[in-house]
Amino acid sequence: QSVLTQPPSASGTPGQRVTISCSGSSSNIGRYTVHWYQQVPGTTPRLLINVHNQRPSGVPDRFSGSTTGASASLAISGLQFEDAADYYCATWDDGLSGWVFGGGTKLTVL
Amino acid sequence: QVQLVESGGGLVEPGGSLRLSCAASGFTFSQYYMSWLRQAPGKGLEWVSYISSSGTTISYADSVKGRFTISRDNAKNSLSLQMNNLRGEDTAVYYCVGGDYYFWDGYRQRGGMGVWGQGTTVTVSS
Numbered sequence: 248q249s250v251l252t253q254p255p256s257a258s259g260t261p262g263q264r265v266t267i268s269c270s271g272s273s274s275n276i277g278r279y280t281v282h283w284y285q286q287v288p289g290t291t292p293r294l295l296i297n298v299h300n301q302r303p304s305g306v307p308d309r310f311s312g313s314t315t316g317a318s319a320s321l322a323i324s325g326l327q328f329e330d331a332a333d334y335y336c337a338t339w340d341d342g343l344s345g346w347v348f349g350g351g352t353k354l355t356v357l
Numbered sequence: 358q359v360q361l362v363e364s365g366g367g368l369v370e371p372g373g374s375l376r377l378s379c380a381a382s383g384f385t386f387s388q389y390y391m392s393w394l395r396q397a398p399g400k401g402l403e404w405v406s407y408i409s410s411s412g413t414t415i416s417y418a419d420s421v422k423g424r425f426t427i428s429r430d431n432a433k434n435s436l437s438l439q440m441n442n443l444r445g446e447d448t449a450v451y452y453c454v455g456g457d458y459y460f461w462d463g464y465r466q467r468g469g470m471g472v473w474g475q476g477t478t479v480t481v482s483s
Binding site: 280291299333351 | 392394401402403404406407416417418419452459461466467468469470471473474475476
């Protein structure tokens, strides 16, 4: 049972816009910024969206993050086949004094 | 280039011990917080342990508290995880990860985990 709640799956067709939600509480998302990670099957995860919606070098601007209260979301516009991957949200949690992750969302590009 | 290289994984019997190491290069290690994350087969990412850039702040997930010990040597650009009393549920790929800090509203905050090792596999089985 993950501290942050994500839908287990999402899907879209090329060119579509897809959003992935991440729900937390006042001790984590409600207090700290959220970051998002992408894991293409068989590879190491990579930071996709850094704090305050900053994208690391090499991440296309098709990816964006937002936060409202204790919930966050990742939006992917202009969906491409290469975006098929597992996506994880994460942030710090004061109660646990550590990182908390969502269970991951498997994105399928149809 | 920026790099983290883990070593020390392997097959160990329940109750046994392993020590994971992580060698950093290409960035100012002493300015980065570090963590160990793990991913069990077919499962999601799980945080294991955290250590601040100076080493003065350390925390552990409840699932490993009292069994695992994290440490770092900033002079040697290295991070370690001593794992004792291993259980089957500790079987996973272990990732060494690091991130930097930023200032927001006058306070130092942790940025995202931007540096990842390739992972080392720990299998606990008899």
